[in-house]
Amino acid sequence: MSAAALETVRSGHVSGLHAVTSALAEMRGSMLRAGGDDTRGMRLSVLTLVVACADRASAEKAGEVVERMASRHPTRAIVLVGDPDGPARIEADLSLSCSATGGQQVCMELVRLEVGGESARHLRSVVGPLLLPDVPAHLWVVGAAPLTQALSPDALELCERIIVDSDAYPDPAATLAAVALVTAAVGPLPAIGDLAWRRIRGWRELAGRVFDTPELRGFVQGIEDVEVRFAGTRPSAQALLFGGWLRSRLDRPGFRLPSITPIPDGGEDEGGELLGVVLNASHRDRRARIEISGDATRRTTAVSVEGAMRTTSATWTVGVERPGIVALVGAELEEQGPDPMYAAALVAAVGEAR
Amino acid sequence: MELGTRAPAQAQANPLREGLRLERTPAPCALVIFGASGDLTRRKLVPALYALSVQGLLPAGFTVVGAARSEGTDEGFRASLRQAVERHGRLPVTDLQWASFAEGVRYARVDLDDPEGLAPLRTVLEEVDLERGTAGNRVYYLSIPPSGIANVARRLGEAGMTTPPAQSGFVRLIVEKPFGRDLTTSRALDEDLHRHFDESQIYRIDHYLGKETVQNLHGFRFANGIFEPVWSRQYIDHVQITVAESIGVEGRGGYYEESGALRDIVQNHIMQLVALVGMEAPADFSPETVRDEKVKLLRAIRPIHPDDALDTTVRGQYGAGWIDGEQVPGYREEPGVSDASLRETFVALKLDIDNWRWAGTPFYLRTGKRLPRRATEVAIQFRRVPHSPFGGQLASPAGAPVAGAIDPNLLVVRIQPDEGITLRFNAKVPGQAMRIRTVNMDFLYGSSFLTESPEAYERLLLDCMLGDATLFAREDEVEEAWRLCTAVLDGWRAHPPSVDELPDYEAGTWGPKAAHDLLARDGRSWRRP
Incomplete structure (x- = not known):
């Protein structure tokens, strides 16, 4: 507006x-x-x-x-x-x-x-x-x-709400651990809002949306391994939280810990921003590979499904606008109460970082 | 807090969707717009779809297929849509976002007079299923004149295009108002539609229900503990609902000659508002529960016998006058309108609701064209205080205004423009004397929630794709509203005004004197919106 x-x-x-x-x-x-x-x-x-x-x-x-x-x-x-x-x-x-x-x-x-x-x-x-x-x-x-x-x-x-940016600290993993300690100690309130978590919201939406299609719905419970790529050299809070989120949502036998892959030459994206996510999944006798990649202006989702008889693939691209600090903090101000998805992702991310 | 405004999730939930804006997006589908070259498509439908696309609320593979009689190409259709979105959309068009949306825009020429005339559309849809994974899921949007609706439904049925592709797939039909011209034609239309579509597939769209402030009536009534206890005959003297337009028929004289204010506004928009204001609290927010409660309320409205129509209703027609400092012509001088037209451009009526909550508390409704200002409002007029301790300022038992009396409290829900809620209450004027004055406390919807509201069509199109029919009119809702309006139309037809009696109100005024008299007889008066 x-x-x-x-x-x-x-x-x-x-x-x-x-x-x-x-x-x-x-x-x-x-x-x-x-x-x-x-x-x-x-x-x-x-x-x-x-x-x-x-x-x-x-x-x-x-x-x-x-x-x-x-x-x-x-x-x-x-x-x-x-x-x-x-x-x-x-x-x-x-x-x-x-x-x-x-x-x-x-x-x-x-x-x-x-x-x-x-x-x-x-x-x-x-x-x-x-x-x-x-x-x-x-x-x-x-x-x-x-x-x-x-x-x-x-x-x-x-x-009632404390807004932090866990990626602003030199050691994001330690920061997430500190936040997790506090949230475990104080219970649901005050709620913690994390700008790093908000930055990966668009990626979460895309990853979730892939499995809305009837053809891929069955694969969501069959995700076996995940790779999260981010710009930088040291695991960013965004990458850890994204991995933690997937782990918290999909944890079950056969799901391997997400691998967090640094891309040192991430171009302008040196702030720990996500650069891509790869999910490999199986469902009945078929295997699917889903790769979401992108930058500050667009994100592309490529899906290929390999079956006994044939392999199908599809690609689509959406334009994105990376939210600035005003939009990020503004969105936090509209939130009320704790975000159980964040809490679960945080716990999983901290476990992962150890 | 996100209230449960979505239908229950499909059997196999997507764990990666939880906690996001929508627990699920619609399954990939193709939305076919019949009447793709029409005004509604350009002004509302496509801008709404583009806004949904930009917000990431549409499924991957979503496709719009324009269907119309004229020859056309995908490219030409895309170009015309881009122009429309740039002109009428609420969000700016960027090349990248547009490219992503335009990938899913197709065009098909259809000839509805030819039994095979849907073949090109079928071919396009099959291509779309293959290329974009829409899997046979369809929403057909009939943005066409009412006379053509049954024919399209028949052609779709005959072509075998109305059957959902599989258990989890869907084929839905969106129909625009008017849903018939009276009870008989409305039922006939339903019968025609039901030959090819189940009721669960039919989405009757009334864009009023998609407006944020109309939906907020639910929020206001059922998310606050303080209003519901006084929301009854015990504390409310009467309810006024006003849908006022300052515009005339705007070049739609031919259409208006056929419809008139009762069919155009009262039967749908106003009756929906009556239902929302008067209904009991639903046990949950699922489509059938909400609509059951609305229908219960509509059924409790005391029928108006055609012989009594002139006692409880007022019809009017505007003559020339002045609005916003400009001279405007009378209705009979508008293009496409007969110079001896008896068509009503104004309606006022009194409804009695025979149930425990509302018995004895009338609802007064009015709508009209060429009224002084555009305003849609629901005003809840509370009863006066039973006794004034301040001396000499007693209310009359009938509730009529008395000089110096303490004004009753008034709660006004403004639906457009300046969406918000005003509570009128009384306060002491500072000073030595005990003088009471009325003050307004305004809640402006936009000032507390400055997030830009989605357009009504955005919400409604998305809901339809998700299979959530809460904000769409069900067959029995439409029928109950027609039952009332048809009796009024019958009464009017039996007692037509003489040609000389109309016009009976000047453009730029609040309607004919008879509308004033309707309330004055009950010791009440219309408020000025």
């Missing part, structure tokens, strides 16, 4: 936490008082998004992403940088931005919060009062912020 132009209608800077909430209320009231007929007398919010950043530079980038999501997600966003070793302070840049499309006005409150000193070790007490009541709070851990903090008891208690 075409994003509506975002217009910052109020902004300001305050020091201290109490000043943040009162300034936000004042900004909202001031906008409503000044508004014309198209300004509705109510606030629509679907969630609070807390964005945890390692430093000011990543906070700036994350703030831009949040602003680009604003017209789709009426949200209060708190972009947070903590510096426990710095001087004690709480400084906030506030803005109220609205977009109007077809008479519908959607507003986002953006709080860029820098917390220094001892307060930065007690972020729950800083963030808690800023959460909107009665709507979910999501925590987006930007980049490779330390997982010990991102998945700390404080964060787990405060948020």
Whole structure:
């Protein structure tokens, strides 16, 4: 959809936490008082998004992403940088931005919060009062912020969903193991959203779709071995999760562990992106080979089925658009509750990586 | 949370589908559009199919076969479709996506006057089965004038093209409204169709049911605990359903002369809305359970005897007037319309529903062309407070407006445009005095869910391919709606207006005075949408 132009209608800077909430209320009231007929007398919010950043530079980038999501997600966003070793302070840049499309006005409150000193070790007490009541709070851990903090008891208690990117860390396998430990310990909530998992969604759809056809439906329970190819040299979270997903869905006698194959010269795809999946399966007296390969713009599925009498083959290509960070995080914000497929894939992936 | 809006999965589930957008995609199939050169194909069907393709919701090997009388080629048909999608589609066309979609576009010339006239189509379909793995699965979409529907069904039947290929395969038929002209012709059409198709193969499409906000009526009623307890005669004074159009007949004068507002809007769209607003909660969301509940409601509507039709219904016809600052002609001045036409362009009627939930709470329905604005709304008017503690502001027992009275609460479900829900309630005006004022709380559908809504045809076409008939009208639903409308038509026919009585409302107004009187007699009034 075409994003509506975002217009910052109020902004300001305050020091201290109490000043943040009162300034936000004042900004909202001031906008409503000044508004014309198209300004509705109510606030629509679907969630609070807390964005945890390692430093000011990543906070700036994350703030831009949040602003680009604003017209789709009426949200209060708190972009947070903590510096426990710095001087004690709480400084906030506030803005109220609205977009109007077809008479519908959607507003986002953006709080860029820098917390220094001892307060930065007690972020729950800083963030808690800023959460909107009665709507979910999501925590987006930007980049490779330390997982010990991102998945700390404080964060787990405060948020309904924690969004991480397990491919952003230098050792994706260890990251997945850490996430798996936390999910096993805390139960279904908070839910974990993993951007690496979301990146492979299109591949999962394609792999699933192959077996929707009546001719191939029988082969899905006869998949024997799988090869997952990815760009890079070290197994990426995407590749591990894809293998884990297949293993969790298909685990049965005769199914061999997926082999994860690095393609060092993966062209522009150095971020651990998947490059291909090969599935070999048998059903009754026939064998099938399914290869899905692709890049940033297209994916091709080639199927060949070998029987006693004849061999048939088919190929089809679909155009794809690799989702950017705005689309990935935006899609996570629309999720509610845990994703049992991810949980199962994660457990299988961690087992596989060992 | 994904509500169970899909039919149960086929016997052998695909474990790689779980947790994805759709638990399953349709089996590969060919969708044959009869009337491929028509307006609906260009404006709605093909843009919807392209959008489904881009979203990856169509099965591999999916193929559209255009079938029409004129000579044509695959290439020519593809080019015309691309133009149509670029002009009418909601998603931009990219070369790669189009190439992927166009691979599955074919054309076949058919001659429905010739018993062998479907042979070219059969040949194309056999090729498609072989090349694209559609395995004999078919959806036939009849985008043709009503008079031709039975003939196509007959030709398909005679050609042996209506039998599903195997136990898990399917052949389905999508039929557009109008489903007949009255109860008799509707039954005759069903009989014609049933000679060649089972009822389970027939999908009667009413695109209103594919609209997100119409589907949201289910969500609103049955996913919230707070509304259902007050959703009855005890708390609701009456219900108003308005389907207002500001346009005229837009060059379709000939068609409209044959149909009129009652057949065009009330029999299908409005009766569906009545059913959705009034039905009991279904035990589950499977097609038959939902449609059973709708039919129960339709059967509970008190029949209108033809002799009483003029007491409980109002028909009207627009004359010249002004809309949006522009002068517009009267109905009788439209092309294709007789200058002495008695055809109704406006209908208002009062329905009584004889069941425990609604007895004594009337449903007032109205639809018309050349009304001041386009609006489709369901308004639930709650009963007034029994007593005002604020002095001097008592409601009248009949519920009629009284100067200074506290307004009753009103819940409005706006289906188009500005989809959303408004709750009107009363609040104290800030100040020393205890003054009460009405305020509206608006929920704009788009402001909370800014995901672009799919077009109604996208949802409906996909549902048909999946074999989910929940949002399609079943034979008995159509029949019950016709039973009511046919009685009204009979009554009108027995008491036609004189040529001089029409037109009786000016374009740009809310219909004839008689419509106002219909509610005034009950001490009520139409709201302004």
